[in-house]
Amino acid sequence: MSQGAGAEVPIPLSALAAVQQALRTVHTAAGLQATLQAIADGVTTSTPYQEIAVTVAKEPNAAELHTITVVGTPEAQAALLNTTCQRAALEEHLAGGEQWGSLRLRRGPDTTEGITTYWPEFEPLDVPDAWLPDYELNAPLYAPDGELVGMLSMDQPRGGRIPAPWVNEILEVFAEQAVIAILNARRHEQALRAMETLEREKAELHAAFTEQCARETHLRSETRRDPLTGLANRVMLEERLAELLAAQTPVAVVFCDLDHFKQVNDTHGHAVGDEVLRVTGHRLARSLADAACVARIGGDEFVVVAADVQEPAASKLLQRIGEAFSAEPVEALGLRLRVTSSLGLVCEAAHEGPVSPARRVEELLDRADREMYAHKRSRAGVDHLLTLADRA
Template sequence: MSRKDIEQAIGRSAGQVRAGRAGVLAAGTVVAVEAVWLALDLPEQALVSDLGAITVAAWAALACVGAARRHPQPLRRFWLLLAATMLLSLAGRALWTSQRLVGDELPHTLPIGLIFTASLATGTAALLCSVAAPRTPLGRARTLLDGVIVGLALIPIGWLLLFRNVALADLHEPLRYAGLLYPLFDLMQLTILVAVIGPGRPVWRPLTLLGVSLTVRAVADAMYVSLVAAGTYQVGTLIDVLWPLSYLLIGAAAQLAPPRHVHRDDEAGESPLPPRWRVALPYLPVGGAIVAALLAQQPSGHSPLPVFVALLALLAALALRQSLAANENLRLVGRLRQLAYVDQLTGLPNRLAFIRRLRTVLGGPQPVAVLLLDLDGFKQVNDRFGHSTGDTLLTGLSRRMRRAVADDGMIARIGGDEFAVLVTGRTAAPERLAERLLAALHPSAGEEVVGVHPSASIGIAEYGPQHVTYTDLLRDADIAMYAAKAAGKSAYRRCTPALRESAVSRAELIADLRRAVDEQQLLLEFQPIVDLATGTVRSAEALVRWQHPRLGTLSPARFLPLAEETGLILPIDRWVIREACRAAATWQDRIPAATVAVNIAAAHLRRPDLIATVTEATAGAGLAPRALTLELTESALIEGSDAVLDRLSQLRELGIRIAIDDFGTGYSSLSYLHRIPATELKIDRSFVARLSEDTRAYATVEMVTRLAGAYGLGVVAEGVETDRQHDAVAAIGCVQGQGYRYGRPAALAELRTVLARSGPPDVNGVAESDLTLT
């Protein structure tokens, strides 16, 4: 939409608001003039009263038609029904006026009664089409019955108050007294209005004005009934102002209502939990009706016929209301059962239904097996295409898996992208069923085009003596499923005793690892890094070990992957940095140039508190920042964001050294070498081990060394174990080396002995080393 269109739309809206206010002001002026005319007892009061009501009713009808044109389709019916109500009121009042002018003082005729009754019907229909009304036929019927019950309950009360002392024989004009039911219809409509706005939604402003209009009309009709019953009503009194005032409020609601967009919440229907007063609303007047019926009994002990008929109708309405409530409760129970046991996205049984069925069949005569299925790479689908596409794919895959299982088992969705199949009896071997499921998940042509390759890892577990409860069976299926993922995905595995034992051991190891830091079970060993030219120890890499109370000393390869998987790597890293800095501070007095290197996990690199951790560790140990080197793998650096690079730059500004560990085994991209503020490269041991027999490995190490020199980086050759490897890396030009040839990882005391033997380097040596490494 262009700026001109927007300005035109704003202008039209402002014009409509001004026109609406002008119309309300004009209609209000008519009502005010009528009120003054009647109050001053000026001539032709009855005619002025009738003309005022007709004029305001006509204006209100036009206002409602205009509101219908402004509002969207869901609200158009509401305003059109209100317009019809006003037109019927106009027609009824015009007919009333014409018959009164020809001589009938109170023309209660059948046509007039039918017209006003039709206006009540259209007004009630409008209420049931409002934005807050129930959207289901059952809900609308129940709300209508609520109003009918209140109206019927007030008939005995009205009879007791108005006609207790009037004999039925005196009611010789039934049509005249049929109009006395209008207040009851008003109260019925008010009850419906209160019911539709009661479930806790924000009240729409037109409904508020409509409620005031119904209240005014109910007061007018009630006063009219009381005066007619007493025989004192006269046309052209101030009471007559109340009817055009009620029309004015309806027209004002139509003129001042802004265009409303019906949101999903408006279309949702009823509130599932209405307030208590809303439930009790139709039953509150029933007690009063029964008491009034007893008091209205004639001396003969019989109730007046209108009261008796009203009570019968009230009982029938109550019975119908209760039947609707019972039916609604049954539907609600069915809906709750569906919500409790059916997955709403796929239509499959959910986890609760699956476990319920599994617990039922366990221990029976038939064999039981569970297949646990987890979709491979489904998170990437959500990340790449969005959750809407992911849900569509999930729905399609669930249909394919349902067809693959057929009648051989019960398939359920028990998690986001996790499914389970329960197999009982000998209908199908679990392995055959797993093969059918994998075949069903083979990508279709359309999925291949968009790059979606659905597959699954399936774990199979059969119920046996080793299972005490259903949770043991599900645990074994989960163990087998993760074994299938480890085997390359898109595969299935059966749970075996060896897999179960390995999983249990793994879980126990993770539980023990959580206590390792707090209980001081970790220790550090240091492997020297030497100057290849002089053999002097220039640095040491801190390597963490776990002194397990039951399993003995465990190498990092045994527990660090578990630590990274569970997030325990963060407290371990913090402990290693702190202890390594403390250790390095103990040798600074003898070998000031010797540094300490610490490995940092990728998870820690992404944390903003890394800088605080490092600075607190160096400051707490009294160690100069230049004496600490952080070793990071290529994969961790490549996956790092701009924030990670900024963090590394801040560390370099503090003096911390950055080493790229295992260089050559990851991406080895030149594009990130100039972005990462590294100080040295550590050539992976796999290249050094092949130097003597593989010319390509030799060329690779030589190329990396030259590349490092071009970027001003130091080079450390890892895994140097033999003299031939030492000679090769020295000949290539590597500055430093690390490996068993120079020393195995050892405790701090042993490293300090090695440092003492090395002695402090001469000034030239230090200067040369510093120039090489920075």
């Protein structure tokens, strides 16, 4: 039975309007899934066919094609939806059909290996142009470059008869437009995937950069922290002090040295000595939380830097530091040890001069160190006199 014979039958205006509306929906659909659904729905609304399956290659020249959309009975959907076939099998399947223009009519029950086929069960009409259960009409979807993009499969026309020839003309036009829409949808999704990949790579780079910055910040902090007490070390102390001096901020620098600390190590061991340093450092940091910097610069030497403190108010700063050291005994590994410190204070008012901040830092720390040792020597002399008085 050839659809090419006989007089031409004009396409009804109602059918043309339905095709126009259907194609408008097809070309405005967003994404491949929505485009294929619009194609299948458009065929059912503009032709008599009630069961439509759309099989496509998701990527250009893909070896495997997928039946992504099926409109029809639940049985047809269950049999065909999400099935796959190889490109070679689909080309063989299309080549085996009877040509209806660019369409292909297959008359079963023979099938092509690798192609999933659904034969609906119904009683055909007893007329010459009846549509039979083993019929299947296919519209190959070829891209302009010759790629077989996919296939439209039609079955179960309303009325149970082979539709009029004008229906095939509509299907040919629909197939041509469907190819354009599918190619555009594929490109759109490729662009989206490329954009998602770029966004993912951008996020990964940002995460890696953030992690690297955090690692560098952590390493920078670690190299500027005393590992025993967690206080600033000499590097951080000098950096902070240089910043304050460069900003013309008045500062008070107090150099602290524990009294008789060597005796603690010699008498009780270095584990007790380390615990004394840890506890002392924590007390100092807690009592002087408002200080610009609290540092341990080695051994039993601590330095406190206070910003915006000038000489008249420095005595209160010394008092706070002294109390932080000696307010109560230090408990270390079962021992209670009284800790005192010799302090050396230097104040530096804001001024501009030829000396660089780094050089001024060095001079300030050196002066504070000398002041501390002067304090320690004077205390040692007092202690010696008190010892002699006790012996008298």
